[in-house]
Amino acid sequence: MGLVALLARLVQRLLVRWVRMVEAVLTPRHRLGRPLRNRVGTPLPVVLVPGFANTRQSLREWQDALEADGFSVFAYDDPWQGLGDIPASARHLDAYVDEVLAESGQSEVMVVGYSLGGVIARWWALLSGGAGRCRLIVTVASPHLGTVGATVHGMLRRSRGMGPVLYDVLPEARRQLVAGSDVMRRLGSAPQPDSLRIVSIYNPHGDGVIWPPRSPELPGAELVPVAHRGGRLRRRLLGNHYALAHWNAEVYERIRGALLGL
Numbered sequence: 001m002g003l004v005a006l007l008a009r010l011v012q013r014l015l016v017r018w019v020r021m022v023e024a025v026l027t028p029r030h031r032l033g034r035p036l037r038n039r040v041g042t043p044l045p046v047v048l049v050p051g052f053a054n055t056r057q058s059l060r061e062w063q064d065a066l067e068a069d070g071f072s073v074f075a076y077d078d079p080w081q082g083l084g085d086i087p088a089s090a091r092h093l094d095a096y097v098d099e100v101l102a103e104s105g106q107s108e109v110m111v112v113g114y115s116l117g118g119v120i121a122r123w124w125a126l127l128s129g130g131a132g133r134c135r136l137i138v139t140v141a142s143p144h145l146g147t148v149g150a151t152v153h154g155m156l157r158r159s160r161g162m163g164p165v166l167y168d169v170l171p172e173a174r175r176q177l178v179a180g181s182d183v184m185r186r187l188g189s190a191p192q193p194d195s196l197r198i199v200s201i202y203n204p205h206g207d208g209v210i211w212p213p214r215s216p217e218l219p220g221a222e223l224v225p226v227a228h229r230g231g232r233l234r235r236r237l238l239g240n241h242y243a244l245a246h247w248n249a250e251v252y253e254r255i256r257g258a259l260l261g262l
Helices: 003-026 056-068 086-104 116-127 150-158 163-169 172-176 182-189 232-239 249-259
Strands: 046-049 073-075 109-114 134-140 197-202 222-225
Touching (some): 046 056, 046 086, 056 073, 056 109, 056 249, 086 109, 086 116, 109 249, 116 182, 134 249
Parallel strands (some): 046 073, 109 134
């Protein structure tokens, strides 16, 4: 194994550990959102898709709350932990959805994607043949229009010395999320079927991770900006990228409302 591969593996391990540490701190002591007065009957299965450097355990708060409200929930586990090739993750998700449909006896699913998971879900639906088996995609803090970094990435690739090495060490998913990348261009030009509803929930003032803050504003999607009131500290805590998935009860209730067709 070469030096670049070793460095890349080290970076990926550090990223996963760092994200898990942050999420462990943010784990709430109580369930998210107010319980439904009447539990959902027999809805379509809900597939949760985790984000960058995440596993299915990272969305445990959403899964527990949705199941308590009566939804049938399945958590997808990306074999590359959200660090690898986005189209490959989408193909793996496609196979997982087939398993969910076989187990549930349904013909369609609803998908909730967090951060990168929302981009993977869109690629699956629009470019991997998933649209015919998906009624709804809800994304939270997903960079649908790409992230900044194209200039920096180009400088690294063209520079001498360690620049190209540093570029190759970046996780593949991170390189593909940059606005203007081949993945983002193909996804942006893919037509959205009229039968597929996409809802994008995000912090319009910036969540501290996704930049620019308007990247989740996907044309053709139903945009649900979640802006928090109160002091600066409260806004930063509840509007943080990770808190949107772990602490933010309003975000959960918006997800649930979309799943209920509201």
